[in-house]
Amino acid sequence: DLLLREVEDFGSKTAAEIEAFRIEMLGKKGKITALFNDFREMSGDLKREFGKPLNELKNRAAAKVNELKSAAEEQIDLGSGEDLSRPANFQSLGSRHPVNLVKNEIVSIFRRIGFNVSAGPEIEDDWHNFTALNFPEEHPARDMQDTFFVARDPDWALRTHTSSVQVRVMENSKPPIRTLSPGRVFRNEAISARSHCFFHQVEGLYIDEGVSFADLKQTLLFFAQEFFGPETKIRLRPSYFPFTEPSAEMDVYWGLENERDYRMTKGTGWLEVLGCGMVDPNVLKNNGIDPEKYSGFAFGIGVERIALHRFQIPDIRMLFENDLKFLEQFKAAY
Numbered sequence: 197d198l199l200l201r202e203v204e205d206f207g208s209k210t211a212a213e214i215e216a217f218r219i220e221m222l223g224k225k226g227k228i229t230a231l232f233n234d235f236r237e238m239s240g241d242l243k244r245e246f247g248k249p250l251n252e253l254k255n256r257a258a259a260k261v262n263e264l265k266s267a268a269e270e271q272i273d274l275g276s277g278e279d280l281s282r283p284a285n286f287q288s289l290g291s292r293h294p295v296n297l298v299k300n301e302i303v304s305i306f307r308r309i310g311f312n313v314s315a316g317p318e319i320e321d322d323w324h325n326f327t328a329l330n331f332p333e334e335h336p337a338r339d340m341q342d343t344f345f346v347a348r349d350p351d352w353a354l355r356t357h358t359s360s361v362q363v364r365v366m367e368n369s370k371p372p373i374r375t376l377s378p379g380r381v382f383r384n385e386a387i388s389a390r391s392h393c394f395f396h397q398v399e400g401l402y403i404d405e406g407v408s409f410a411d412l413k414q415t416l417l418f419f420a421q422e423f424f425g426p427e428t429k430i431r432l433r434p435s436y437f438p439f440t441e442p443s444a445e446m447d448v449y450w451g452l453e454n455e456r457d458y459r460m461t462k463g464t465g466w467l468e469v470l471g472c473g474m475v476d477p478n479v480l481k482n483n484g485i486d487p488e489k490y491s492g493f494a495f496g497i498g499v500e501r502i503a504l505h506r507f508q509i510p511d512i513r514m515l516f517e518n519d520l521k522f523l524e525q526f527k528a529a530y
């Protein structure tokens with residue numbers, strides 16, 4: 197009876213422990229084997245009394261060993277001893293950053309009209325950020341964009357605009373060029389609710405034979421109506437950039453007829469969204485493109501400006517604080 201209890205109490209163990217148990221009970225010198233040896237010496241009456249329970253004990257022990265062994269093998273098959281019926285760890289899904297949401301939508305709109313995407317470095321030399329773009333050395337136009345220089349070397353800076361990528365595309369390809377360059381830019385400006393020392397632009401460049409200002413305006417109108425809704429109006433105000441002539445800034449207007457007005461609960465009116473113009477012939481010349489044969493337009497869209505407006509975010513700094521409570525709100529945004 198004691199041995200039977202020992203057999204019954206033996207619980208789930210490793211394969212090695214089960215084997216040790218089998219030897220302890222049923223091996224040549226095992227406890228149950230010893231009982232059988234005693235049994236053989238017994239008289240007929242005692243044999244009749246102990247035969248049945250002894251056999252039951254042996255069978256029970258053998259069955260137990262088999263049972264536990266197959267349970268242990270099953271665990272090995274499953275690769276771990278862990279409780280596989282536990283619910284899995286919950287992996288929370290991330291959300292796209294509002295700046296990326298807006299950037300991606302801009303890119304997809306221009307892709308539909310044949311623009312490809314190009315990229316350039318964030319640390320840029322003077323030639324690509326300024327000189328090739330018709331900013332003469334010592335020219336006050338350089339002060340339009342407060343620049344972060346690298347290690348006191350005036351030849352290297354954090355790019356102040358994505359127009360530097362225009363230059364890289366022009367030096368590496370021939371017209372027709374239709375490219376979009378999204379990226380981060382840096383300016384040594386005081387940080388406030390409306391401006392930051394880095395932000396994002398999407399640059400556009402189109403160069404071919406006979407490209408006119410009408411093409412620029414129609415392309416930008418198409419973009420504005422795709423992005424802000426079909427009723428959106430645009431306004432071009434004269435401006436100045438060294439690399440475009442003429443230059444303009446574009447505002448968009450949403451009235452109540454605007455289908456996306458529900459996103460914009462306050463601040464109706466004009467919103468400045470980009471700078472643009474016809475590529476200055478000097479810039480074409482600087483990059484080996486014949487200005488007699490080719491003309492083109494360029495634009496630079498400010499991504500944060502649009503994102504703040506679209507999502508009604510009151511302070512640009514919120515975009516870069518990596519506060520999950522803020523970022524998670526964009527899970528549902530398209």
Ligand code: PHE
Nearest residue numbers: 357359471472473494495496
């Ligand atoms: N690079 C200009 C800026 O950062 C924007 C721009 C791009 C203007 C292309 C004209 C053409 O302000």
